[in-house]
Amino acid sequence: MSWESEIKELRQREELARRMGGEERVSKHKSFGKLTVRERIDCLLDDGTFHESGAIAGKAKYDDDGQLIDFTPANFILGTGRVNGRKVVVGGDDFTVRGGAADGAIYGKQVYAERLAHDLQIPIIRLVDGTGGGGSVKTLDSSGYTYIPVNPAWDLVVSNMERVPVVAACMGSVAGLGAARVAASHFSVMIEDTSQLFVAGPPVVKYGMGQDLTKEELGGIQVHRSSGAVDNIAGSEEDAFEQIRTFLSYLPSNIWKLPPVVQGDDTPTRREEKLLSIIPKNRRAPYKIRELLPLLFDQGSVFEMGRYFGGGTVTCFARLDGYPVGVLAPDPYVNGGGLTAESSEKLERFVDLCQTFHLPIVNLVDQPGMVIGLPSEKKGTIRKGVRAISAVYQANVPMVEIIMRRVFGVGGAGISNRHGLNQRYAWPSGDWGSLPVEGGVQVAYRRELEASENPEALLNELLERMEAVRSPFRTAEAFGVEEMIDPRDTRPLLCEWVKDAYELLPQQLGPSQHGMRP
Incomplete structure (x- = not known):
């Protein structure tokens, strides 16, 4: 006697699943x-x-003798x-079975994937390609009742954000709970031409909102490249997987x-001559931050997240002599690098992501402050x-903190915590204060300028006088900047x-004092 027949049935079921x-x-x-x-x-x-x-989990049909027929x-x-080389959990939707919808799922499998990552303390990667939510209303015919919605394993989804790297890829048309599973991650990526992401798909939007849109119009990359719902866009599925591997390479397993x-093979003592002239003498002239970053960090190590959302601020990972760091930097070509x-x-x-996984932060500062004006006020920019x-x-x-150029206003004051040990270096191009001199003079001396017979000449005289005072060397004399x-x-x-x-x-290892949210 042996269990050979049962093993044969197991292999048959595995083949059917494949x-x-x-x-x-x-x-x-x-x-x-x-x-x-x-x-x-x-x-x-x-x-x-x-x-x-769980390879053989699914929906089976049996004949009267209990034999599997479908x-x-x-x-x-x-x-x-x-x-x-590092262990991860991976879970992926199969769109070929009920379009990835929940009524083709065995919920316990998604719950188990999240539990595996949570309890084994290893990263989880979600390959999302479907709704993953309540499925079709047609299921009410078979169930005979409605239900109060619950998101499966969401307690684990939230907890995992605080303990292990969570990555999600939007692999197709993803709606509802599927879209939420993409967003509930530390890093998410969509794929050109094949990915769409929405709270509800076009038919529901047309019926509920009267908006007749295609999938691409409602949730394609032209929508989400800059929406902030996902971090990056990939040119292909293979590119998405490479970005996922790269992202994980900077983070610990938990x-x-x-x-x-x-x-690496980059020398830590490398000194780049281009840095001497990369910041223009003209304070109003921008520079290309993405040409500057490789001059400071290990060659080929810069990995940017969310380039087109909040583009005035650049967030990326990089390495210094092989050590991973988070990087904050400005893009002066977008709102002058100001905070929107x-x-x-x-x-x-x-910053919360770096705090959660204990990555030191390099803060490259050229911060003109929060972006001003009516549109910014309507968005509650100050909050x-x-x-x-x-x-x-x-x-x-x-x-x-590396002060490359400007530090102004509330935004400049708050870009670094200057109440503790603030390791800070300033370049000779540094320029700081409560307001830029050019605008500040006109506000501070408004009455004098209005009363002057030659306001233009007076303004030039004031600016010339202030020019020497604004020199960063004057600040260094007073130890207002450390080095x-x-x-x-x-x-x-x-x-x-x-x-x-x-x-x-x-x-510092272990949980942060406040949990990470998407």
Whole structure:
């Protein structure tokens, strides 16, 4: 006697599950240029590392003798595997089975995926391709009753944000709970031409709101490239997987571990001559921040998140002599680099992300302050800005400040916590104060200018007098800035600083004083 027949049945069921929604539906799915969920998992993970759980879960039919006559696998596949050698949980929707909708799912599988990540304390990657919500109203015919909505495993979804890296990819038309699963992550990515994301899809929007829109018009990348609902856009599924692998490479597996240090071939003492002239002498002239970043950080190590949302603030990961860091920087080409409502939200979330996973922060400062004017007031920019400043002040990860140019107003004052040990270096291009001299003079001397017979000449005289006073060397004389440096010395100083920062991190491991939210 043996269990050979049962093992044979197990293998048969596994083979049926690997067929997913069947040849016809798989072919239709691939005709849109999409990989199947199993192909996606194989493409994402290190070769041969996927170990599936719940492979034979699904909906089965039996004959009168109890023999299996039909089997439809659950439309959610989960398991563990490795990314760059580190263990992760991966869960993916199978659109070939009921379009990824909940009425084709076995809810316990999604719950188990979140529980695996939570209890094993390893990252989770969600490959979302469907609604994942309540399914079609047609299910009411079979159930015979309605229900109060509940989001499966949402207690674990929220808790995971506070303890392990959570990544989500929008792989197709994703609505409702599926869209929420994408948004409830530390890093999310959409794919050009094949991804759409919405709270409710076009038919529901047309009926409920009277808006007749295509999927692309309602939730394509032209909508979400700058909406803030997702972080990045990928040109293909393969590009999305590469971005996921790159994102995870900067983070520890959980909040109780240090970020991984990699050995690179860039020298920490590299001094770039371009830094001497990259900031224009003309204070109103912008410069290209994305050309500046590689001059400071390890070659090829800069990974940007959310470029087109709150574009005046740049948030990215990078490495210094192999050590991962978070980077805050300005983009003077967008609102002069000032804080808008959107860029404040972006800054707040990124600082919280670095705080959660104990990444030291390099703050490259050229901050003219919060963007002013009626449109900014209507968006409640001051409250959003204060939330961003609060995130900076609540963070206790090591932070270093490089003042490249401007520091003005509430936004400039709050971009770094200057009430503790503020390791700060300033370039000779530094320019700071409550207001820029050009505008401040006209406000401060308004009466004198109005009373002057030659206001233009008086204004020029005042500006000329102030020009010497605004010199950063005057501030350094009063120890108002700790150290003025040659910009070319910035990378060597940062590479020295980051080693000190990582010596402090073991004392900070574990949960942050406030939980991370999406």
